[in-house]
Amino acid sequence: MGYRIIITFILFFTYTSQTFSQGLYIKGNNSLIDDRTSYNVFDKVIPTFKNILTIDFELVVEDPRSRGSLVRIKDEKVGAVYNISYNGEGNNPVFKLNHEGKNTLTSIPFDKDILNENQWIKVRVEFDMQKDSVKLRINGNEASVQLTQEEKMWKPVIYFGRSEHVIDVPAFKLCNLTITDNEKAYNFPLNESDGEIVHDSNRKVIGHVTNPVWLINDAYYWKKKPSFSSDAVAGSNFNTETQDIYYFNEDSITIYNIRTERTRSRSSKYTNKCPMPMRLGTNFIDYKNNRLYIYEVADPPQGDIVISYLDLQSYEWTAVTSEVLPMQLHHHSNYMDTKNGQYVIFGGFGGISYFNNFYSFDLSSQHWKKLSFKGDVITPRYFTSMGYNEADKNLYVFGGMGNKAGDQTVGRVYYYELYRINLDNHIIEKLWEIPWDKENVVPVRNMVFSNDNSFYTLCYPEHFSRSYLKLYRFSITDGQYEVLGDSIPIRSEKITTNANLYYNSRTNELVSIVQEFENNDIGSTAQIYTISSPPVTEAELTLYMSKPINWIRAIILSALGLIIVALIFFFLRRKSRHKKEAEVVLKNTPLAKPEIKEDNMPVETQPNSIYLFGEFSLIDRNNREINYMLSAKLRQAFFLILYHSIKKGITSQEFSEYLWPNKSYEKAKNSRGVTLNNLRKILGDLDGINLIHEKGIYKITFSDECYCDYLRCLEIVLGDSLDENMNEFISIISRGKFLESEDSSTQDSFKEYIESKIESTIHYYMEKTYTSGNYPATVSLCDSFFNLDPLDEEALHYLIRSLSKLDLKDEAKRRYYFFTAEYKKALGEEYSKSFSDLLK
Structure with missing residues (x-):
């Protein structure tokens, strides 16, 4: 019993600390038979499990309407095979535990909405060889049935995906695989990035997989999604509730859905004319009322309307106000306080000055208000990152570029510091400032908070025309940071060019929109990128690539390499000689x-x-x-x-x-x-x-x-x-x-x-x-x-x-x-x- 408690504790710790960055994509019926994935869990040595065998894993079924075998568990000694299958055909998806070739032992129906949302599903099957029973659990739903087993020890052959003659397999993602009895536990983080061998949590080679797709790559390499262009000034934003990315100008709006990957356009189909000309494309979403606001803080190009909103249901424009702020604020950071119906901005650059003011626009009264704070003072700056942390109900401001005087002619300082702002008691607290010995960078406008007391933001050296965005994770406590994933290219030539970072909880991804303006400051292109969350470092991606050197093998390979190089050199020299002879002929x-x-x-x-x-x-x-x-x-x-x-x-x-x-x-x-x-x-x-x-x-x-x-x-x-x-x-x-x-x-x-x-x-x-x-x-x-x-x-x-x-x-x-x-x-x-x- 003591062993069971220890194993349970280990599993609890594993599940609470594991992430979904790791995993294996099982290619199924959507691929040719020979291309489908087959994962043999115990390929090298099959361990013996006593009295009880528990298999825990999590999965996402790619197509809820698919069907087929998920995992097969084979007892070669008694010749029995059990499998867990999924059938999404019809209106009632169901998971089944089958005694293969004989009958269905038990089944659990499942909510189709959860499947449609691509949420991770926890699966457990437990064979109790002492009580002669088997349990199947899908998320919180459990079903059990009696199953007589004479043997109290089992050396199971376990396959996920295609196995032997079983080729009907739904495509699905697999992660957090653990196999235990009362005495031991095998945990498979599935954090390989390449190859066909599978390691356990001790980095020991245990399994083998054919045709793998390793999910950790999706957590390192940004996926390039569609891009959209406009010859007129345009804005972009991501609606995390509807999964829609908006790219819009005064005449039309293009909507791209992240989950379905479908694009729809309402070109010239606004219900009425946009009541204000767009100059910078600055905007925010009012989730409570399903509205997309566009605004200018100063210097309207013509007319007097500077804030308007688009009803995202009827696509009707409404003019809001002509009230402006006393200065232009390029690259200010922003936060939409949906609960209190106010839009908050901080900092910015205009004329030859940097600013450190907080302003809020009240959606009900339709007026701007300057906010006053006690505590620490944030020096004037722009290019700051701002976000609201639901965990502690505070607003945070990170980074930026400016100086204490607020005067551009004095020169600029890059800041690597974090401030906490309490909007209820109006207190600003500086949490930390970290030294920076690399290329100076600035962050994008917004940040994303994780549940480990840290935040993500994209940073880039804006002083290079051909620059690159890198994803950083900073600790809220002390500023320690990691660089994650590969880079996103950005041309930072124009001050109107911007990039934003969002978290999509439905797909567990970070989403970035990079909007680059053209030389005329009018036309622009918005490029969408996604990366699985939590993202990983290069060290995590290449965890298994650094191996001890096998000197005998290395010497043999080096010798072969020298022979190949010599042969290549011989042929290249010969080819070069012929080419020179031909050149002599041509010169004549x-x-x-x-x-x-x-x-x-x-x-x-x-x-x-x-x-x-x-x-x-x-x-x-x-x-x-x-x-x-x-x-x-x-x-x-x-x-x-x-x-x-x-x-x-x-x-x-x-x-x-x-x-x-x-x-x-x-x-x-x-x-x-x-x-x-x-x-x-x-x-x-x-x-x-x-x-x-x-x-x-x-x-x-x-x-x-x-x-x-x-x-x-x-x-x-x-x-x-x-x-x-x-x-x-x-x-x-x-x-x-x-x-x-x-x-x-x-x-x-x-x-x-x-x-x-x-x-x-x-x-x-x-x-x-x-x-x-x-x-x-x-x-x-x-x-x-x-x-x-x-x-x-x-x-x-x-x-x-x-x-x-x-x-x-x-x-x-x-x-x-x-x-x-x-x-x-x-x-x-x-x-x-x-x-x-x-x-x-």
Whole structure:
């Protein structure tokens, strides 16, 4: 009995401390049979359970209308198989415990509304071998039945999802799996992020799963959802009650539902005309009355109405007031006090001043009121984060940027401090201020509180044009913090650009809306992101990736690696020799470089610039080329960090393993320190580029002062304005092959990455330029594509036809014969198409 109490206590502690960031998604009937998930809980060794066997887990059924087997429990000794199945067909979903192939032992109907809300469901099955009974519990509902079992010990084979001949499986999420008897407990956090092996809570390999989808990745990587654009000033917000994201302007509203992932638009279908022009898109939701308010605090562009609301049921606009505040307050923080019917704002920037006033707008009286407080004073600032904590009924303000004088000309200070504001007794209390030794950042307008006395907010270095948002979790008690998840890109060029963070309790996710305004301060795009809550750190994501080194295996793999590298080097050298021979032939009959239109092209070289296409070139602020300052090792280091900076950066360990794989930890650490210090000094000769180190991650960041053809190329390829940037793209890739003279193996992944990104774009432009009659540009594109694939037939087709259109048929024939010669060398056979075939 004592063991049972201890095990119960362990389970209680586990369930109260576990989170839903971990888990396994079981692919079911919505996937092909071979792609469905099969999770064998005890793959290595099957333990023996005495007298009682209890299996606890939690699940979410993806489609409430699905059906099939959830888990099978097999007693091989007596040849019995039991399973828990789900059937959501019809109006009454039901969970069943079955003696497989014989009969249903017991069943429990379930509330369809809970299933539709994707809430986690607690499941327990308990086989009592002493009392000859079995219990099934689904959330709080329990059913039991007698089940005679002669054996008092059981070595169960347990499968979740597909198992043997059982292929009818509903898709579902699984987490918090624990299997116990009176003496022992096996807990499976299911916090793997990759691979097919499953560990218990002691990090011991116990199980195996095929076709897994690990849920922890959803708690680290932000999911990019739809984006919406408007040519007119627009606002955005998230209604946590209806799950709707609103993106709206004066004429229309687009509504995206997070849960259903459906978008509906009421374009030009407001019941009446919006009574005020929108200038900044600032807004809030009155949940009590189901209204969306838009407002301006000062300087209405025209007319006198500055606050209006949209009824979210009838879509009718109502003008509220023309009352304004005495100053503009850009990037103020805000909170809607639904209980008291007031909207509270704090701080902001206007003119050349920072402010520290609290104002509240009373929805009943329709008047602004300045709030007065006792206690600590918050210095004037903007870019603060504010939120209301239901746990202690207090308002909190975090961070910001400003100064004590409130005068922008004095300079600015970044604040990393937290204030607690009691709206009932009007007292402000400063809780903490933490030191900050990294890149300065500012938070977004709002924060999300968790139940562990902490809060989340997004922070970013707003002083970079191409910046990134990172999710932080701060302790309310002492300010200790963690950086969670990967980053969200944001262009922080315009003061109207903003980002917001929300918590969606229905889906247990954090939601971010990043709204970027265009150069005219009018048009904007709102991009939606979600991440599972609670989010995790990189260390949690990669928990099982750091393993002890098996030296024998490492030596064997290293030897094999050296052989492969030698072979690759041999073939590349051979290929390079053939290419040089061909270049000599081409030089004897030179082709005049085609003329390309120079609209919107960047200058060939300019101060503070980096060129990676063709010959690598580093230009300092004085327009001097300083490539010579970078040794081979420094170049490798620079390219390695730059490549990983597009993603999440590179860890210290990864950096050392790439560049000093055979050195000891201490020697690699010393070499790393020297290399990075030298690299920082050299990059210090350029403006607008920074090598930063944060939480063990190295990353290179850029501002608009520094031009990098690689980044600009990616921006064009991944953007929405391909046609507008065609000439600039051609000028970039026409410099030559990416990192043309850099042959270190550390750059191979970098080269493959950019080549994969630009391949389809070159093909697109080939067709476009040829169709429009811009044959010189087509020739340049074909030459650039041959850097990626010298045997591409489509590029040859466009090249030959374009040269012929330019009356350069001799050159076309020479290029054709060169191609066929290379084709035969590479593939050992003649090229099948004749020159005349390509001209048809």
